[in-house]
Amino acid sequence: MTQRTEAYRERLKRGEYDLSWMHVDSEWGVRARPSKRGLTLTDINVGTYGVIPKDASHSLSFAPRGADFDPADLPSMGYTLNTRAEVWADNLGTLYEEAVARQWSSTRDVPWETLQPLPQDIEHAMCQLCTFFTEVEFIAGDVPGQWLSQINNAYHETKLFLATQIMDEARHLEVFRKRALANGGGLGKCPREVEEGLKYIFALGSFPQMLARLHLFGEGRVLTFFRLGELMAQNEAEKTIFRLCAQDESRHVAFGCLQLRYLIAEDPDRIEEIHEALDIAEQRVLELGATPEQLEPFLILLGGGVDKMDAGMEKFAYMRKKIVQEYLQRCHSIGLDRQHRCILKEAKEMTLI
Amino acid sequence: MLVFPSLEWFQELTRLMHANEAIFKRIGPADVIWAVEVQPPGSGEPPRVCRFVFEGYGCEVVEELDPAAETDAAFTLQASFETWREMITNIQQHQGPDLQHTLNYLTLPDDPIYVKASDFLSRDLFARYGQTFQKFFDGAVEIQTEFRM
Numbered sequence: 001m002t003q004r005t006e007a008y009r010e011r012l013k014r015g016e017y018d019l020s021w022m023h024v025d026s027e028w029g030v031r032a033r034p035s036k037r038g039l040t041l042t043d044i045n046v047g048t049y050g051v052i053p054k055d056a057s058h059s060l061s062f063a064p065r066g067a068d069f070d071p072a073d074l075p076s077m078g079y080t081l082n083t084r085a086e087v088w089a090d091n092l093g094t095l096y097e098e099a100v101a102r103q104w105s106s107t108r109d110v111p112w113e114t115l116q117p118l119p120q121d122i123e124h125a126m127c128q129l130c131t132f133f134t135e136v137e138f139i140a141g142d143v144p145g146q147w148l149s150q151i152n153n154a155y156h157e158t159k160l161f162l163a164t165q166i167m168d169e170a171r172h173l174e175v176f177r178k179r180a181l182a183n184g185g186g187l188g189k190c191p192r193e194v195e196e197g198l199k200y201i202f203a204l205g206s207f208p209q210m211l212a213r214l215h216l217f218g219e220g221r222v223l224t225f226f227r228l229g230e231l232m233a234q235n236e237a238e239k240t241i242f243r244l245c246a247q248d249e250s251r252h253v254a255f256g257c258l259q260l261r262y263l264i265a266e267d268p269d270r271i272e273e274i275h276e277a278l279d280i281a282e283q284r285v286l287e288l289g290a291t292p293e294q295l296e297p298f299l300i301l302l303g304g305g306v307d308k309m310d311a312g313m314e315k316f317a318y319m320r321k322k323i324v325q326e327y328l329q330r331c332h333s334i335g336l337d338r339q340h341r342c343i344l345k346e347a348k349e350m351t352l353i
Numbered sequence: 354m355l356v357f358p359s360l361e362w363f364q365e366l367t368r369l370m371h372a373n374e375a376i377f378k379r380i381g382p383a384d385v386i387w388a389v390e391v392q393p394p395g396s397g398e399p400p401r402v403c404r405f406v407f408e409g410y411g412c413e414v415v416e417e418l419d420p421a422a423e424t425d426a427a428f429t430l431q432a433s434f435e436t437w438r439e440m441i442t443n444i445q446q447h448q449g450p451d452l453q454h455t456l457n458y459l460t461l462p463d464d465p466i467y468v469k470a471s472d473f474l475s476r477d478l479f480a481r482y483g484q485t486f487q488k489f490f491d492g493a494v495e496i497q498t499e500f501r502m
Contacts, residue, residue, distance in 0.1 A: 036408075036409065037382065037409060094384075098381070098382070098384075101381040101382050102380065102381030102382070103381070104380075109379075223477075223480060227457055227461050227480060228461065230455065230457045230458065230461075231457060231458050231461050231462075233452060234452070235452075236449075239452065239455060240484075243455075243457060243483050243484055243487065244484060246457075246480045246483055247480065247481055247482065247483050247484060249480075250477050250478075250480040250481035250483075251481055253477060254474060254477060254481065257474055258474075318462065322461075322463075326473070329473035329476075330473050330474065330477075332473070333472055333473045333474045334474075353471075353473075
């Protein structure tokens with residue numbers, strides 16, 4: 001026991017209570033009003049509780065924003081992300097509420113009964129694609145998890161959103177595993193190049209670099225892959241899976257883009273750091289190249305079979321250009337002039353809007 | 354019988370969205386302002402543009418716009434009259450779109466439906482609320498439609 005709790009125990013033995021906690025220095029008399037949707041995170045950002053500190057590095061404890069506490073008196077959790085510029089964006093509370101409200105269940109919301117036996121090559125391709133997506137979603141959940149525990153609690157909106165992203169990615173790897181095991185196929189191969197291409201994301205040195213690599217670059221690509229999955233889907237179950245996953249992915253992309261846009265506006269000196277992360281991301285794509293396990297399922301599904309892979313290749317080439325265009329357009333939208341520095345060959349041929 | 358394209362047709366689609374609120378509640382709320390542009394078959398005729406304000410589980414505003422005016426919307430789904438006719442007819446014939454007539458299928462290659470937006474992050478809202486938009490158009494199953502432009 002501490003001196004304080006020991007003294008309190010003695011008081012309790014004498015039948016005395018303390019109640020000093022009722023005299024708070026925090027803002028009192030708050031009556032946040034529910035909006036049309038109910039009582040949202042934005043609705044409770046009233047008065048001092050809604051003041052987002054520019055720098056919270058003096059307070060590294062679990063104490064929530066606006067509570068009555070002496071930071072010097074509390075143990076430090078060693079948070080490394082303590083500035084608004086690094087971890088904040090406007091509308092994060094709204095994005096979080098959307099994430100919570102638009103959760104879906106892979107058990108109940110996918111019409112699994114619409115799965116029918118498919119030609120063997122098509123089933124193989126879809127199962128291999130699902131295996132790949134499962135790998136991707138493991139890291140897409142693990143990496144935000146690693147950074148979530150580094151964020152100061154003054155920025156709880158950011159932490160809350162990352163928690164929803166981790167839940168989304170869990171649901172994605174769940175649904176892709178289910179699809180692989182639901183229609184006469186199974187899980188496929190996991191090549192070294194895919195794993196190496198994912199693993200290095202853990203090694204990125206800063207939160208903005210993680211946002212650039214994972215959210216802006218990676219989730220943007222995966223969003224288009226999910227939309228492509230919906231296009232290639234063979235039944236209503238697959239259409240639903242890919243459309244619902246694309247919704248979530250789009251939210252993750254928005255989160256990363258909004259944060260990076262805020263950082264670029266607040267602290268333009270960090271632009272080069274973001275560019276460096278994207279340099280590495282693009283370089284890795286070129287170094288590792290495409291494996292047959294990644295590429296050929298797309299060609300089979302886009303073409304309509306093993307005997308139509310050339311036709312699939314033409315469509316996939318179009319999609320590759322689209323992925324690069326969308327990536328550069330998002331960079332442009334957040335205030336990052338990336339096209340001149342992008343080393344992906346498709347970038348040279350593009351006109352951005 | 355309602356004519357497509359017309360404000361009345363889209364108003365009916367909105368009425369059906371509200372009548373089927375349980376479906377949209379299951380998907381989750383959507384807050385987005387967007388538009389549909391129907392391009393006429395002949396040249397020289399102006400397109401028809403309809404704007405929707407989605408809020409929560411429903412549509413608060415549906416209005417026809419002057420095609421020459423700037424559209425205050427996150428994005429506009431642009432397509433020819435024939436494309437819209439094919440998609441809606443397909444939905445009506447199959448009680449929902451077949452695999453080649455979902456909104457995503459028709460928009461991903463940027464043709465035959467193009468998602469026009471001045472800011473790419475706004476354009477992403479199409480995918481972010483994709484299930485809502487699909488279910489919205491699926492309401493066409495219940496609209497007796499005459500296609501005329």
